Amino acid sequence: MKPLFYILLLFACFPIVAKARQSNCFYHHNGRYKIIDSAHNSMILIERKDSAETQYLFKNGDTSQYDMKLVFKVEWLNDCTYKQYLVYNIIHTRKGDKSLPTEGRILVNKIMDADNNSYLVYTTFSNKKNLKYANRLWKLK
Numbered sequence: 001m002k003p004l005f006y007i008l009l010l011f012a013c014f015p016i017v018a019k020a021r022q023s024n025c026f027y028h029h030n031g032r033y034k035i036i037d038s039a040h041n042s043m044i045l046i047e048r049k050d051s052a053e054t055q056y057l058f059k060n061g062d063t064s065q066y067d068m069k070l071v072f073k074v075e076w077l078n079d080c081t082y083k084q085y086l087v088y089n090i091i092h093t094r095k096g097d098k099s100l101p102t103e104g105r106i107l108v109n110k111i112m113d114a115d116n117n118s119y120l121v122y123t124t125f126s127n128k129k130n131l132k133y134a135n136r137l138w139k140l141k
Contacts, residue, residue: 024114025080033137046137048074053084067092072107080111 033046043063045056057068068091072084086105091098106126113120116139123133 024116025111025119027116028111028114028119028137028139029076032140034140035135035137051075065092080114082109083107084109 030049033048035044035046037043040059041061042057042059043061045058045063045066047054051074053072053074055070055072056066057070058065059067068089070089071087073087075083075085077083084107086107088099089105108124108126110122111119112122118136118138120134120136123135125131
């Protein structure tokens, strides 16, 4: 009987622990972050301040020149949910920079697990509801 009680107590406390992990969301509204994608040998550097965010994509471990630059307007819906509206998107090539279309590029992000060093975010696209991503963003000093 006692093991069952402890199991039920553990499950009863889980929402409290999950809420505590989300309570750090506000800490991540501003700052510099990185995402490491080892499967594609790439890194994304993110700089967010207030309602503006810039992302730089670096491929093949080369951080001397970005391969893509994305600029977003950020709208915080609550402490743990924000929308990103793509303002412009530039691809860097050997022949120079090339701008890409931005219409309809809206991302909805929900922070699910946050601490002082990183957060886990789930991202969906407004025009492609079935396309979802999960990434851990690591805070840079």
